[in-house]
Amino acid sequence: MAKLEGKVAIVTGAASGMGKAIAKLYAKQGAKVIVADFNADGAESVVQEIAGAGGTAKAVSVNVADAGQIENMIDTAISEYGELNILVNNAGIMDGFEPVGEITNEKWDQIFDVNTKGVMRAMRKAVNYWLDNEKEGVVVNTISTGGLNGAHAGVAYGASKHAVVALTKNTGYMYAQKGIRVNGIAPGAIETNIGSSMKNVSEFGMDRTKLTQAVIPHTRKPEEIAEAALFLGSEESSFVNGTVLTVDGRWTVGF
Numbered sequence: 001m002a003k004l005e006g007k008v009a010i011v012t013g014a015a016s017g018m019g020k021a022i023a024k025l026y027a028k029q030g031a032k033v034i035v036a037d038f039n040a041d042g043a044e045s046v047v048q049e050i051a052g053a054g055g056t057a058k059a060v061s062v063n064v065a066d067a068g069q070i071e072n073m074i075d076t077a078i079s080e081y082g083e084l085n086i087l088v089n090n091a092g093i094m095d096g097f098e099p100v101g102e103i104t105n106e107k108w109d110q111i112f113d114v115n116t117k118g119v120m121r122a123m124r125k126a127v128n129y130w131l132d133n134e135k136e137g138v139v140v141n142t143i144s145t146g147g148l149n150g151a152h153a154g155v156a157y158g159a160s161k162h163a164v165v166a167l168t169k170n171t172g173y174m175y176a177q178k179g180i181r182v183n184g185i186a187p188g189a190i191e192t193n194i195g196s197s198m199k200n201v202s203e204f205g206m207d208r209t210k211l212t213q214a215v216i217p218h219t220r221k222p223e224e225i226a227e228a229a230l231f232l233g234s235e236e237s238s239f240v241n242g243t244v245l246t247v248d249g250r251w252t253v254g255f
Helices: 017-028 040-052 067-081 105-132 155-174 203-208 223-233
Strands: 008-012 032-037 056-061 086-089 137-142 180-187 244-247
Touching: 008 017, 008 067, 008 105, 017 032, 017 040, 017 056, 017 086, 017 223, 032 040, 032 067, 040 056, 056 067, 067 105, 086 105, 086 223, 105 137, 105 155, 105 180, 137 155, 137 223, 155 180, 155 244, 180 223, 223 244
Parallel strands: 008 032, 008 086, 032 056, 086 137, 137 180, 180 244
Antiparallel strands: none
16 A cells, blocks of 8 residues: 555745655655645646656645645645645755854845745644644654754754744643644755755855865755655654654764
8 A cells, every 4th residue: 555545745945845745755755745836837747757657646836935825735735635634844945054143144144035934834734734633743844954054054044944844842842742743854965956046155164164065975855855755754663753864874963
Protein backbone atom coordinates (compact mmCIF):
# COMPACT_ATOMS: atom_id res chain seq x y z
CA MET A 1 0.00 0.00 0.00
CA ALA A 2 1.20 3.51 -0.78
CA LYS A 3 2.58 5.32 2.24
CA LEU A 4 0.23 8.33 1.93
CA GLU A 5 -2.84 6.59 0.54
CA GLY A 6 -5.97 8.66 1.21
CA LYS A 7 -4.05 11.64 2.62
CA VAL A 8 -4.43 15.26 1.54
CA ALA A 9 -1.28 17.36 1.51
CA ILE A 10 -0.33 20.96 0.82
CA VAL A 11 3.18 21.69 -0.44
CA THR A 12 4.26 25.32 -0.74
CA GLY A 13 6.99 26.42 -3.09
CA ALA A 14 6.04 23.39 -5.17
CA ALA A 15 6.60 24.74 -8.69
CA SER A 16 10.29 23.82 -8.65
CA GLY A 17 13.17 22.37 -6.68
CA MET A 18 12.51 20.58 -3.41
CA GLY A 19 8.83 21.50 -3.34
CA LYS A 20 8.25 20.01 -6.76
CA ALA A 21 10.07 16.82 -5.81
CA ILE A 22 8.05 16.54 -2.59
CA ALA A 23 4.72 17.14 -4.35
CA LYS A 24 5.47 14.52 -7.01
CA LEU A 25 6.62 11.92 -4.50
CA TYR A 26 3.64 12.54 -2.22
CA ALA A 27 1.28 12.08 -5.16
CA LYS A 28 3.11 8.92 -6.22
CA GLN A 29 2.59 7.61 -2.71
CA GLY A 30 -1.17 8.16 -2.87
CA ALA A 31 -1.72 11.68 -1.54
CA LYS A 32 -3.97 14.26 -3.13
CA VAL A 33 -1.71 17.30 -3.35
CA ILE A 34 -2.26 21.03 -3.40
CA VAL A 35 0.67 22.35 -5.44
CA ALA A 36 1.05 25.87 -4.04
CA ASP A 37 3.42 28.45 -5.46
CA PHE A 38 3.77 32.12 -6.35
CA ASN A 39 4.58 30.88 -9.87
CA ALA A 40 1.10 29.87 -11.06
CA ASP A 41 2.28 28.53 -14.44
CA GLY A 42 5.00 26.48 -12.79
CA ALA A 43 2.54 25.03 -10.28
CA GLU A 44 0.16 24.07 -13.09
CA SER A 45 3.01 22.37 -14.95
CA VAL A 46 3.76 20.23 -11.88
CA VAL A 47 0.08 19.31 -11.62
CA GLN A 48 0.15 18.14 -15.22
CA GLU A 49 3.19 15.98 -14.49
CA ILE A 50 1.45 14.46 -11.48
CA ALA A 51 -1.74 13.83 -13.44
CA GLY A 52 0.27 12.29 -16.28
CA ALA A 53 1.72 9.81 -13.80
CA GLY A 54 -1.74 8.89 -12.51
CA GLY A 55 -1.78 11.12 -9.43
CA THR A 56 -4.19 13.75 -8.14
CA ALA A 57 -3.23 17.38 -7.65
CA LYS A 58 -4.50 20.93 -7.90
CA ALA A 59 -2.48 24.10 -8.47
CA VAL A 60 -3.04 27.10 -6.22
CA SER A 61 -1.33 30.45 -6.76
CA VAL A 62 -0.04 31.61 -3.38
CA ASN A 63 2.16 34.41 -2.14
CA VAL A 64 3.01 33.05 1.31
CA ALA A 65 3.75 36.59 2.52
CA ASP A 66 0.01 37.33 2.15
CA ALA A 67 -2.11 36.10 5.06
CA GLY A 68 -5.29 36.03 3.01
CA GLN A 69 -3.73 33.87 0.32
CA ILE A 70 -2.53 31.38 2.93
CA GLU A 71 -6.07 31.18 4.33
CA ASN A 72 -7.38 30.54 0.82
CA MET A 73 -4.75 27.87 0.16
CA ILE A 74 -5.80 25.80 3.15
CA ASP A 75 -9.51 26.41 2.58
CA THR A 76 -9.05 25.22 -1.01
CA ALA A 77 -7.47 21.96 0.10
CA ILE A 78 -10.37 21.27 2.44
CA SER A 79 -13.09 22.28 -0.02
CA GLU A 80 -11.48 20.43 -2.93
CA TYR A 81 -10.61 17.19 -1.17
CA GLY A 82 -12.63 17.35 2.06
CA GLU A 83 -9.62 17.09 4.34
CA LEU A 84 -6.12 18.23 5.23
CA ASN A 85 -3.65 15.79 6.71
CA ILE A 86 -0.17 17.12 5.88
CA LEU A 87 1.18 20.64 5.53
CA VAL A 88 4.64 21.04 4.01
CA ASN A 89 5.99 24.57 4.43
CA ASN A 90 8.71 24.60 1.81
CA ALA A 91 8.51 28.06 0.19
CA GLY A 92 11.42 30.33 1.01
CA ILE A 93 13.74 33.03 -0.30
CA MET A 94 17.39 33.90 0.28
CA ASP A 95 18.88 37.14 1.45
CA GLY A 96 21.99 38.64 -0.17
CA PHE A 97 24.40 37.34 2.48
CA GLU A 98 24.22 40.72 4.23
CA PRO A 99 25.64 40.88 7.77
CA VAL A 100 23.72 42.89 10.35
CA GLY A 101 25.60 46.08 9.56
CA GLU A 102 24.33 46.02 5.97
CA ILE A 103 20.81 44.62 6.21
CA THR A 104 18.00 47.03 5.41
CA ASN A 105 14.64 47.16 7.16
CA GLU A 106 12.95 46.36 3.85
CA LYS A 107 15.03 43.24 3.17
CA TRP A 108 14.66 42.03 6.76
CA ASP A 109 10.88 42.37 6.59
CA GLN A 110 10.69 40.67 3.20
CA ILE A 111 12.72 37.66 4.35
CA PHE A 112 10.70 37.25 7.52
CA ASP A 113 7.36 37.72 5.75
CA VAL A 114 8.10 34.77 3.48
CA ASN A 115 10.34 32.48 5.53
CA THR A 116 8.84 32.91 9.00
CA LYS A 117 5.48 34.67 9.03
CA GLY A 118 4.25 32.59 6.11
CA VAL A 119 5.18 29.39 7.93
CA MET A 120 3.58 30.52 11.19
CA ARG A 121 0.35 31.59 9.50
CA ALA A 122 -0.01 28.33 7.59
CA MET A 123 0.74 26.31 10.73
CA ARG A 124 -1.77 28.33 12.76
CA LYS A 125 -4.54 27.82 10.21
CA ALA A 126 -3.84 24.08 9.86
CA VAL A 127 -3.49 23.47 13.59
CA ASN A 128 -6.75 25.24 14.37
CA TYR A 129 -8.51 23.21 11.67
CA TRP A 130 -7.26 19.99 13.23
CA LEU A 131 -8.12 21.10 16.77
CA ASP A 132 -11.59 22.36 15.86
CA ASN A 133 -12.40 19.10 14.10
CA GLU A 134 -10.63 16.79 16.58
CA LYS A 135 -8.30 15.51 13.88
CA GLU A 136 -4.65 14.58 13.85
CA GLY A 137 -2.22 16.23 11.46
CA VAL A 138 1.39 16.54 10.35
CA VAL A 139 3.51 19.59 9.57
CA VAL A 140 6.86 19.34 7.78
CA ASN A 141 8.91 22.54 7.62
CA THR A 142 11.81 22.94 5.20
CA ILE A 143 14.31 24.86 7.31
CA SER A 144 17.96 24.80 6.15
CA THR A 145 21.32 24.17 7.72
CA GLY A 146 21.29 27.97 7.85
CA GLY A 147 18.72 27.60 10.62
CA LEU A 148 21.20 25.62 12.70
CA ASN A 149 24.42 27.52 12.05
CA GLY A 150 25.59 31.08 11.68
CA ALA A 151 27.75 31.10 8.56
CA HIS A 152 25.61 29.67 5.76
CA ALA A 153 23.91 32.87 4.58
CA GLY A 154 23.24 36.42 5.72
CA VAL A 155 21.77 37.58 9.01
CA ALA A 156 18.16 37.84 7.80
CA TYR A 157 17.99 34.38 6.23
CA GLY A 158 19.76 32.78 9.18
CA ALA A 159 17.53 34.50 11.72
CA SER A 160 14.36 33.66 9.80
CA LYS A 161 15.27 29.98 9.63
CA HIS A 162 16.39 29.83 13.27
CA ALA A 163 12.93 31.17 14.10
CA VAL A 164 11.32 28.32 12.16
CA VAL A 165 13.32 25.85 14.25
CA ALA A 166 11.65 27.38 17.31
CA LEU A 167 8.23 27.26 15.62
CA THR A 168 8.80 23.59 14.85
CA LYS A 169 9.96 22.57 18.30
CA ASN A 170 7.41 24.63 20.24
CA THR A 171 4.42 23.56 18.16
CA GLY A 172 5.44 19.92 18.17
CA TYR A 173 5.63 20.05 21.95
CA MET A 174 2.48 22.06 22.55
CA TYR A 175 0.13 19.85 20.54
CA ALA A 176 1.77 16.45 20.91
CA GLN A 177 -1.10 15.15 23.04
CA LYS A 178 -3.55 16.24 20.34
CA GLY A 179 -1.98 13.98 17.75
CA ILE A 180 -0.32 16.83 15.85
CA ARG A 181 3.28 16.24 14.83
CA VAL A 182 5.63 18.98 13.63
CA ASN A 183 9.11 18.31 12.30
CA GLY A 184 11.64 20.06 10.11
CA ILE A 185 14.23 19.23 7.49
CA ALA A 186 17.56 21.05 7.33
CA PRO A 187 18.86 20.50 3.79
CA GLY A 188 22.47 21.05 2.91
CA ALA A 189 23.68 21.89 -0.59
CA ILE A 190 20.73 20.91 -2.78
CA GLU A 191 20.49 21.80 -6.46
CA THR A 192 17.58 24.27 -6.56
CA ASN A 193 16.89 27.73 -7.95
CA ILE A 194 16.69 29.52 -4.59
CA GLY A 195 19.76 31.50 -5.60
CA SER A 196 17.60 33.36 -8.11
CA SER A 197 15.97 35.18 -5.17
CA MET A 198 19.31 36.69 -4.12
CA LYS A 199 19.60 40.43 -4.83
CA ASN A 200 22.40 42.91 -4.16
CA VAL A 201 24.77 40.29 -2.79
CA SER A 202 27.16 41.49 -0.08
CA GLU A 203 30.79 40.95 -1.03
CA PHE A 204 31.79 41.05 2.62
CA GLY A 205 29.14 38.52 3.63
CA MET A 206 30.00 36.16 0.80
CA ASP A 207 33.69 36.35 1.69
CA ARG A 208 32.99 35.54 5.34
CA THR A 209 30.98 32.42 4.44
CA LYS A 210 33.65 30.99 2.12
CA LEU A 211 35.09 28.90 4.94
CA THR A 212 31.92 26.88 5.40
CA GLN A 213 31.06 26.78 1.70
CA ALA A 214 34.49 25.33 0.98
CA VAL A 215 33.80 22.18 3.00
CA ILE A 216 30.54 21.23 1.30
CA PRO A 217 31.10 17.52 0.52
CA HIS A 218 28.95 17.55 -2.62
CA THR A 219 25.58 18.73 -3.88
CA ARG A 220 22.57 16.49 -4.25
CA LYS A 221 19.23 16.52 -6.05
CA PRO A 222 15.91 17.71 -4.55
CA GLU A 223 14.69 14.12 -4.53
CA GLU A 224 16.93 13.49 -1.50
CA ILE A 225 14.86 15.99 0.48
CA ALA A 226 11.61 14.59 -0.89
CA GLU A 227 12.46 11.20 0.60
CA ALA A 228 13.02 12.83 4.01
CA ALA A 229 9.72 14.70 3.67
CA LEU A 230 7.95 11.44 2.82
CA PHE A 231 9.33 9.81 5.94
CA LEU A 232 8.27 12.72 8.16
CA GLY A 233 4.84 12.95 6.52
CA SER A 234 4.04 9.26 6.84
CA GLU A 235 3.20 6.96 9.71
CA GLU A 236 6.74 5.60 9.55
CA SER A 237 7.74 8.62 11.65
CA SER A 238 4.83 8.38 14.11
CA PHE A 239 7.23 8.61 17.09
CA VAL A 240 9.17 11.58 15.67
CA ASN A 241 7.96 14.99 16.81
CA GLY A 242 9.49 18.41 17.38
CA THR A 243 12.80 17.61 15.77
CA VAL A 244 14.86 18.80 12.81
CA LEU A 245 16.31 16.18 10.48
CA THR A 246 19.62 17.28 8.97
CA VAL A 247 20.04 16.09 5.39
CA ASP A 248 23.36 17.51 4.26
CA GLY A 249 25.70 14.63 3.40
CA ARG A 250 27.76 15.21 6.58
CA TRP A 251 28.45 18.89 5.74
CA THR A 252 27.78 20.25 9.23
CA VAL A 253 28.75 17.26 11.33
CA GLY A 254 32.23 18.69 11.93
CA PHE A 255 31.18 22.12 13.20
